[in-house]
Amino acid sequence: MRPRRWILPMTTKYLETWHEYRSQTDKQRKISQFSVLKKNMHSNIALRILTSAPGLLLLLLMSLGSQILQGCSINPATGEQNFTAFMPPEKELREGRKADPHIRRQFGGAYTDAALSAYITGIGRRLAAQSELPNLKFTFTVLNSPDVNAFALPGGFVYVTRGLLALADNEAQLAGVLAHEIGHVTARHAAQRYSRTVVAQIGRVFARLADQPILDSVLSTGGQIYLSSYSREQEFEADHLGVRYLIRAGYDPTGVAAFLTKMRQHAILETKLAGSRQDPDRFQLLATHPRTMDRVQRAIKKAQDEGGKPGRVGRESYLEQIDSLLYGDDPEQGVIRGRTFIHPKVGFRFTVPVGYKMLNTPAALQIFGTEPVRIAVDHLRVRPSTNAVDFLTSDWAASISLQNVERININGLIGATGTRVVRGKKGPITQRLVAVRLEHDSIVRFLFMTPSRISPSINHALRRMTYSLERLPAEMPPLKAARIRVHRVGPRDSVETMALQMPVGPQAERRFRVLNGIADSEAVRPGMLVKLVDEPQP
Structure with a gap:
């Protein structure tokens, strides 16, 4: 404004x-x-x-x-001049406070473990005290999300997910993540990004006034690229500052590089398990933090040249803190059991076709088919008086025109469905919307997206999936969450025997090695602590 x-x-x-x-x-x-x-x-x-x-x-x-010219300010962390005209420090704090509740909702809310939260906050405050903004009141929050992610909002709001805590091996690795995010805050990267975005938007106004559509296109693209993630220069700057804070706080800075390697191994494994051909770096933390190992090593070397010494690692103390940490899906947000998705809180389940992969997030369940098929499933509250057809046509699809709208009955549940065809990069895409009423004020939504050329051949499988939706039986026992279990290796234990204690599924040994940061040529040693996953079956 x-x-x-x-x-x-x-x-x-x-x-x-x-x-x-x-x-x-x-x-x-x-x-x-x-x-x-x-x-x-x-x-x-x-x-x-x-x-x-x-x-x-x-x-x-x-x-x-x-x-x-008036909006350039001296960066407190780097000493350089940066353009932050449209977000002064007082606005950073306001924007962070405003965005905080939205971030919590998007990522499943705060993880409710007072001891763990206090532990994370203690590490974060020790690091923040070594920064160039020691008087800024940082807030550290563990999010109830299985994703491996961390980020910071302007004003000192720093977040890590429980998925990241499960992957980290020691306190130094976690401290490296927190220090990096603190570096983004002290370097005022959010303020720089916001200010440049405002300039890009003003530039689009200029281009329209000058009747220069080419300029408009270039500015629009540049703004979008800038918003997608931090620049590599900003990532290196945050790495350099983060390593500085790590060393000042007495931590071993080499954990930063080790965890970066581990994150990429985890991303590759998850991509393989999901049957995806996408670049692993496009997902979760690596997507918004485009960091390369050489840059991280440069940051570590630079900090060590400035007088850094090997410091605290804190493996055993860290593993003791995350023992019994919730792992994977939270039953409050629904769980995946084989080919079946179960949502105990809302009270429904359904089964996907053979070969289909599911990815559960707090916002929605995403399903990927063996063909180029994408499905999203969520649920929401509605007015008790709203019927399924009215909801489909007047609420959910109010701004679009649906074809073939009809009322359906799925195992006694009343619903409605309709279709439309949109243009995709590789041809027409058929979208089918399905809304099914569970209770008087609850609706489950399915959005199917399939290339129109193959839609007829897979309609039967997708129809069976839709009609597998049912209410949970009243006598069904409550589902228990999978949790991290810290185990001390005995003399007869090996990687192979430890892998047998991981949840049933493919790549068990690989999952064990990645979770614990154990190289392919490395063996477990008696007395060392390792992480296992206890996943109770329904």
Whole structure:
């Protein structure tokens, strides 16, 4: 909103000048031009410029240039000048507070373990105290999400997921993640990104005024790329600052590189288990933090050259803290058992076709078919008086036109369905929307997206999946969550015997090695602590 404070006054002044000039007679214009010329010998050129659309563009650019010059600030962490005109420090705190509840909802809320939360906060505050903003009140939150992720909001709001805690091997690795996110805050990367985004949006206004669609396209693309993730330069800066804080707080900085390697191994394994051909780096933490091993090693070397010494690792103390940590799906958000998805809290289940993979997130269940098929499933509360057809056509699909809308009955549950065809990159895509009422105020939604060329051949399998939806039986015992179990290796234990204690499924040994950071050529040693996963069966 800040740009309007100077754009509107300038636009008004320009229009007044323009109307005054157009309303004058030729004689008046000559007298006026002569008078102005006496004051400024270049006014005749300036006047001609002002009478064109590029003239307004130039004025706006000049004013924006002034705003940019005034908006550069000295970065407290790096000592360099950065453009943060549109997000001063006081606004960073306001924006962070405003976004915090939305982040918590998106990632399943805060994980409820007071002792673990206090432990994470203690590590974070020790690191923050070594930063260039020691008086900033940082907030550290563990999110109830199985994803491996961490991020920070402006104003000092730092988040790690329980999925990341399960993957980390020691306190130094966790501290490395927290220190990196603190580095993003102290370097004011969010303020820089926000300010540049505002400039990009203003630039699009300039391009429209100048009637330059090419410029508009370039600015639009650049803004989108900038918003997608931190730049590699910012990541290296956060790595360098994070390692600095680690060493000052007495931690071993080499854990940063070890955990980066482990995250990528985990991403590769998860991609393989999901049957996906996508680049592993596109998902979770690696997607928003484009870091490379050479940059991390450079940051570590630079910090060590500045006087860093080997410090605390804290493996056993860390593993003791995460013993019994919830692992994978939270039953409150639904669980995957083989080919069946069960949601105990809402009270339904259904089964996917053979070969289909499921990925459960707090926002929705995502399903990937062996063909290029994508399905999303969620649930929501509705008005008790809303029937399924009205909900489908008037609420969910109110802004689009559906075809073949019909009422359906699935195992006694009343629902509605409809389709539409949209254009995709590789041809038409058929979207089928299904809404099924569970209770008087609860609806389950399915969104099927299939290439139209193959839709007829897979309709039967997808129909069977839809019609497998049913309420949970009243006598069904409550589902227990899978949890991390810390085990001390005995003299007869081996990687192979430990892998047998992992949840049933493919790549058990590989899952055990990645979870514990054990290399392919490495064996377990008697006395060492390792992580196993106890996954009770329904």
